[in-house]
Amino acid sequence: MHLNVREASKLLQVSEKKVYDWIRRGILRADRVNDQYRLHRSDLLERTSSREIDIPAQIFEAPSSAGVFMPRLAEALNAGGIFYGLQGDDKAAVLGVIVNSLALPSNTDRESLAQLLLAREALGSTAIGEGIAIPHVRRPILLNTSSPAISLCFLEKPVDFGAFDGQPVFAIFLLISPTARMHLHLLSRLSFALHDSQLKAALVRRAARDEILAEFERVERAMKEPHVEAEDHA
Structure with a gap:
């Protein structure tokens, strides 16, 4: 849209x-x-997860999602996995390594997927600032899978993604969903969660898997309780 x-x-x-x-x-x-x-x-x-745009990403969530099962971030992240020490000297190498590391359906054309992601980068960087990127194509990555997955990939060394703040990327989130609605739902919640300073601190120090999942669960609990303010909006 x-x-x-x-x-x-x-x-x-x-x-x-x-x-x-x-x-x-x-x-x-x-x-x-x-x-x-x-x-x-x-x-x-x-x-909306950029430091420059301090706006709750929840405003993007469609009312039509009411009554429809939508997964939690922690569940999707647990399904997609957290990867440490991925290597690559530039965007192309990093995206190729990430795609080859994911648990994707057996009929997935990994090379084509990596090329689609790289082609999208040519239109403009998907880095959101502060060392984080969310690579995606113009249309959500929809694969023949029953549930969505978010993969978090930590790079062995930061790579220049052409971010607006000039910071090289050290953490990359990749979303894979069975439907476009689910993709937007997860993207909105991820964008909101990345405003949280405690969660970002865990990402910066490349915290253990269980700690990162716990941080996402904590932030999502705050999302469900409008009367409880998020701990921080960077």
């Missing part, structure tokens, strides 16, 4: 001038069509 600047400003609850500023600075990605900017919904979701 694409939005114009006016629609994006309304959704993000900021002025159109602020949206144009974010586009100019590379914090928001936009395509120029007939002299007008068009922003993709999933791109906005990712960037």
